[in-house]
Amino acid sequence: xxxxxPNIENTGDGPPASDRPVRPALRYRLSWVRAAPLLARHIARxxxxxxxLAGCLAGTGYLSALARFTGGSQPLGQGNxxxxxxxxxxxxxxxxxxxxxxxxxxxxxxxxVAPAGQxxxxxxxxxxxxxxxxxxxxxxxxxxxxxxxxxxxxxVAQLTGWCAVAxxxxxxxxxxxxxxxxxxxxxxxxxxxxxxxxxxxxSASLLADPPAxxxxxxxxxxxVTSAALTLTCAAMRDQWHRYSRSLHRQSSPExxxxxxxxxx
Amino acid sequence: MTAxxxxxxPALDAGTAGNHAxxxxxxxxxxxxxxxxxALARAxxxxxxxxxLVLAGLLAGGAVVWLLIGRTEPLWWNVxxxxxxxxxxxxxxxxxxxxxxxxxxxxxxxxxxxxSFPATAGTRTLAHxxxxxxxxxxxxxxxxxxAMAVQIRGAIGAPSTAVLAGGVVLVxxxxxxxxxxxxxxxxxxxxxxGALALFLSSGQAHLPGGAIxxxxxxxxxxxxxxxxxxxxxxxxxxxxxxxxAGLTVLAGIAALxxxxxRAWARGGLAAAGIxxxxxxxxxxxxxxxxxxxxxxxxxxxxxxxxxSAQRCTTAxxxxxxxxxxxxxxxxxxxxxxxxxxxxxxxxxxxxxTVRQAVSIDFTDPSFTDPxxxxxxxxxxxxxxxxxxxxxxxxxxxxxxxxxVAGSWPAAGAQxxxxxxxxxxxxxxxxxxxxxxTPAAVLGGQCAPLDQAREAxxxxxxxxxxxxxxxxxxxxxxxxxxxxxPVVVQGVTAVAWTYPGESESYLSSPGPQTTAAGYLLANxxxxxxxxxxxxxxxxxxxxWVDWHTTDAHLAAALGIPMPxxxxxxxxxxxxxxxxxxxxxx
Numbered sequence: 126x127x128x129x130x131p132n133i134e135n136t137g138d139g140p141p142a143s144d145r146p147v148r149p150a151l152r153y154r155l156s157w158v159r160a161a162p163l164l165a166r167h168i169a170r171x172x173x174x175x176x177x178l179a180g181c182l183a184g185t186g187y188l189s190a191l192a193r194f195t196g197g198s199q200p201l202g203q204g205n206x207x208x209x210x211x212x213x214x215x216x217x218x219x220x221x222x223x224x225x226x227x228x229x230x231x232x233x234x235x236x237x238v239a240p241a242g243q244x245x246x247x248x249x250x251x252x253x254x255x256x257x258x259x260x261x262x263x264x265x266x267x268x269x270x271x272x273x274x275x276x277x278x279x280x281v282a283q284l285t286g287w288c289a290v291a292x293x294x295x296x297x298x299x300x301x302x303x304x305x306x307x308x309x310x311x312x313x314x315x316x317x318x319x320x321x322x323x324x325x326x327x328s329a330s331l332l333a334d335p336p337a338x339x340x341x342x343x344x345x346x347x348x349v350t351s352a353a354l355t356l357t358c359a360a361m362r363d364q365w366h367r368y369s370r371s372l373h374r375q376s377s378p379e380x381x382x383x384x385x386x387x388x389x
Numbered sequence: 390m391t392a393x394x395x396x397x398x399p400a401l402d403a404g405t406a407g408n409h410a411x412x413x414x415x416x417x418x419x420x421x422x423x424x425x426x427x428a429l430a431r432a433x434x435x436x437x438x439x440x441x442l443v444l445a446g447l448l449a450g451g452a453v454v455w456l457l458i459g460r461t462e463p464l465w466w467n468v469x470x471x472x473x474x475x476x477x478x479x480x481x482x483x484x485x486x487x488x489x490x491x492x493x494x495x496x497x498x499x500x501x502x503x504x505s506f507p508a509t510a511g512t513r514t515l516a517h518x519x520x521x522x523x524x525x526x527x528x529x530x531x532x533x534x535x536a537m538a539v540q541i542r543g544a545i546g547a548p549s550t551a552v553l554a555g556g557v558v559l560v561x562x563x564x565x566x567x568x569x570x571x572x573x574x575x576x577x578x579x580x581x582x583g584a585l586a587l588f589l590s591s592g593q594a595h596l597p598g599g600a601i602x603x604x605x606x607x608x609x610x611x612x613x614x615x616x617x618x619x620x621x622x623x624x625x626x627x628x629x630x631x632x633x634a635g636l637t638v639l640a641g642i643a644a645l646x647x648x649x650x651r652a653w654a655r656g657g658l659a660a661a662g663i664x665x666x667x668x669x670x671x672x673x674x675x676x677x678x679x680x681x682x683x684x685x686x687x688x689x690x691x692x693x694x695x696x697s698a699q700r701c702t703t704a705x706x707x708x709x710x711x712x713x714x715x716x717x718x719x720x721x722x723x724x725x726x727x728x729x730x731x732x733x734x735x736x737x738x739x740x741x742t743v744r745q746a747v748s749i750d751f752t753d754p755s756f757t758d759p760x761x762x763x764x765x766x767x768x769x770x771x772x773x774x775x776x777x778x779x780x781x782x783x784x785x786x787x788x789x790x791x792x793v794a795g796s797w798p799a800a801g802a803q804x805x806x807x808x809x810x811x812x813x814x815x816x817x818x819x820x821x822x823x824x825x826t827p828a829a830v831l832g833g834q835c836a837p838l839d840q841a842r843e844a845x846x847x848x849x850x851x852x853x854x855x856x857x858x859x860x861x862x863x864x865x866x867x868x869x870x871x872x873x874p875v876v877v878q879g880v881t882a883v884a885w886t887y888p889g890e891s892e893s894y895l896s897s898p899g900p901q902t903t904a905a906g907y908l909l910a911n912x913x914x915x916x917x918x919x920x921x922x923x924x925x926x927x928x929x930x931x932w933v934d935w936h937t938t939d940a941h942l943a944a945a946l947g948i949p950m951p952x953x954x955x956x957x958x959x960x961x962x963x964x965x966x967x968x969x970x971x972x973x
Contacts, residue, residue: 309577
C-alpha cells in the first residue's frame with residue numbers, strides 16, 4: 126500500500142512549501158501602530174457625532190430651559206445635573222462600535238482600535254457637557270446664599286461611572302447577538318443599571334449621597350468605573366477570532382491521516 | 390406605480406370599464422387594505438407583546454410600584470395612582486419599542502424595498518398604531534398583580550376604575566408617541582430621548598397648583614398618601630384619562646400625517662386633530678378646576694376635628710378611634726398596647742386613647758398645598774389654616790397616642806418597628822412621661838435623663854413587641870456610626886434611637902430616649918420577668934416619679950448600672966441645642 130500525502134503536489138513553478146511553521150506574526154502586531162495616525166481620520170469620520178451631540182445638547186437644553194423658567198424662584202441642584210446628563214450617557218452607548226467586525230478582525234489592525242479611538246474623541250465632548258451643565262446650575266444659585274454649595278467631585282465621579290457603565294454595556298452588546306442593534310440595547314440597559322444603583326437600598330448605601338458620604342461615593346463610583354473599563358477592555362479584545370497563518374491549524378489533518386471522515 | 394410606491398390601482402382605468410366598476414373597485418380596495426392593516430397590526434402586536442424591552446419595562450414598572458407602596462399603608466386612593474407611576478415606566482419601554490418598530494424600514498435601509506410593496510407607508514403606520522394593542526396585556530398584568538398584592542396586604546377603600554384605566558391609556562399614548570417619533574427619526578437614540586422626555590415631564594415638572602395633573606403622570610407633588618379618605622376629584626382620574634386619550638389620538642395623527650400624501654387623507658387627519666385637540670384642552674381645563682369647597686370643608690373637618698368623623702371602640706379599657714374604612718387596623722394597633730398593659734402593675738388615672746391623626750406640618754399648619762387648595766380665595770385658605778391649628782397632635786395630650794393615617798405599614802420589619810413605637814408610647818403614658826408636641830420638637834424634646842421611668846418604659850415596650858436585639862443595639866450609633874450626644878440642662882448624655890423613630894408612625898413623638906435608659910432596660914430583660922415585676926409592683930408610685938434615678942432602680946433589682954458608650958472627643962463641650970428635662 127502506498128501512503129499518500131494529503132497535500133497536493135506542487136506541479137507549478139512556485140517554491141515548495143516549507144516544513145517549518147510560519148513564525149508568529151510579531152511584525153504584524155507592531156505594524157498597526159505605525160498605521161494609527163492614518164486611522165485617526167477614519168476614526169473621526171466614523172464617530173457618530175450627530176448622535177453624541179444630539180444627546181449632549183438635549184440634556185443641556187433641558188437644563189437651560191429649566192433654569193430659565195424655574196431657576197429664579199428655586200435654584201437648581203446637582204440632582205438636576207444628574208437628570209440632564211442622562212441623554213448624554215444614552216448617546217455615549219451608541220459611540221463605540223467596531224464596524225464590520227468579522228472583516229476587520231482579519232486585518233493587522235486590532236478591531237478595538239476604532240471603538241477606542243471613538244471613545245477618546247467622545248470624552249472631551251462629554252467633559253464639556255458636564256462643565257456646561259455645572260455652569261448652568263451655578264448661575265441659578267444666588268450670589269449671597271448661605272452655606273457652601275455641595276462638593277462637585279462626587280458628582281463628577283458619579284457621572285464618570287455612568288459613562289463607564291454605558292461604554293461597558295455598548296462593548297458587551299457589540300460582541301453579542303444583538304450587535305446590529307448596538308446602542309438601542311446598550312442605552313436602555315445602562316440606564317436601567319444606573320436606576321438600579323440609585324434606588325436599590327443595597328447599592329444606594331454605597332453609591333448615593335446620602336446615605337453614603339461624599340468620599341465614599343467618590344471611591345465607590347471610581348471603583349465602578351475601573352470595573353466597567355476592565356469589562357470594556359475584555360469585551361473589545363478580538364483574540365478569540367484573530368486570524369493566524371499558523372500551519373498547525375492548516376496541517377491538522379496530517380496529525381491523524383487515518384482518522385476516517387464521519388458523516389452525520 | 391403610484392406616488393406612494395404602490396402598484397397602480399385598476400381604478401385609474403375605470404373610465405373604460407364602465408360606470409359600475411369604480412364603486413365596486415373602491416370597495417374591493419378598501420377591504421384588502423383593511424385586511425392588510427389588521428394582519429400587519431396583529432404581527433406588530435405580537436412583536437410588541439414579546440419584546441424584551443417591554444418585558445423589561447414591565448418588570449421595572451412592577452419594581453417601581455413595589456417601591457412606592459411596599460412600605461406604606463395600602464390605601465386604594467393612593468395605591469391606584471402609584472400603579473400609574475409603574476405604568477409610566479412601562480410606557481417608557483413601550484415608547485422605545487414602538488419607535489424601533491416604526492423606524493425599522495428606514496433604519497435597515499429598506500425604505501425602497503417597502504415602497505415596492507402593495508401596502509403603503511400610511512397603511513403600515515396605521516398598522517403600527519393598531520399594533521400598540523400588544524402593549525395592553527403587559528399593562529393589565531401590572532394592574533392585576535399590583536391589585537392582588539394590595540388586596541392581600543389588606544387594602545383600605547376601593548380602587549378607582551378611571552385612575553386604573555388612565556394608566557392603560559398612558560401606556561398606549563406612550564406607544565403612539567414612539568410611533569410618531571420613529572416614523573420621522575428612525576435612529577434608536579430618538580426613542581431613548583423620547584422615553585427620557587416622558588419621564589422628566591412626569592416626575593420633574595414641578596408644575597404649580599392643579600397643573601400637576603396636566604403632566605402625563607405626576608408622581609411626587611400630590612398628597613394622596615396622607616388623606617384620611619378618598620377625596621372626590623383628587624386625582625381627576627376621568628379627565629386625566631380623557632387627556633391621555635386625546636394625546637394618543639394626536640400622536641397617531643402626527644404619525645399618519647408624516648406618511649400619507651393624499652389630500653383627502655390629510656384633510657381628514659386635520660379635522661381629527663382639531664377634534665382631539667379640543668378634547669385634550671377640555672380635559673385639561675377640567676383638571677385645572679379647583680376642588681369643590683364643600684369637599685375641602687369636609688376634609689378640613691375630618692382633620693381638625695377627627696371625633697366628628699371617626700368611629701371609636703373600647704378594648705381593654707383603651708379607646709381606639711379610627712377614620713371610616715380603617716377598622717382593619719384595629720388588631721394591629723391593639724396588639725402592642727395590650728402587650729404593655731399585660732405587664733403594668735398599675736394604670737394611670739386618665740385612660741389611654743389611640744386616635745388616628747392626619748400628618749400635617751404642625752410647625753406651619755397650612756393648607757396652601759397647591760394641589761389641594763389652588764383656586765380658592767386667600768380668605769378661605771386662612772380660615773382653613775385657623776381650623777388646622779386646633780387639630781389633634783398640634784397640642785399633644787398626655788393620654789392620647791396619634792398614629793398617622795396612611796403611614797401604618799402592612800407587614801414586615803416596618804410593621805414591627807411601628808408596633809414598637811406604639812408600645813413605647815403606651816409605656817410612656819403608663820409611667821407618666823410627657824409627650825412632645827410636634828412644634829416642640831424643633832425646640833428640643835424633653836429628655837428623661839437619669840430617670841428610672843424611662844428604663845421601665847423601654848423595658849415594657851421590649852416585653853410587648855420582642856424586637857431583634859441587634860436592631861435595638863444599633864440605636865446607640867448615630868447615622869455616621871458614632872454615638873449621638875444630647876445636652877440636657879448642661880449635662881451631655883448619649884442618645885438612643887429606637888426602632889422606627891425616624892419613620893413618623895406616630896404624630897407626636899415621645900421624649901428623647903437616652904442610651905443609659907435603654908441599656909438599663911436591656912439589662913432588665915436579662916432578669917426573670919417575675920423578679921422585675923415584683924420589684925416594680927412593690928413601689929410603683931416611686932418608680933414613676935421623675936426624681937427616681939436609674940441607679941435606684943438598678944440597686945433595687947440587684948444589678949450593676951450598665952456602662953454607657955463614651956462620647957467622641959470634644960462632643961461633651963461642643964455647643965448645641967439644649968433639651969429640657971422631662972418633669973411631672
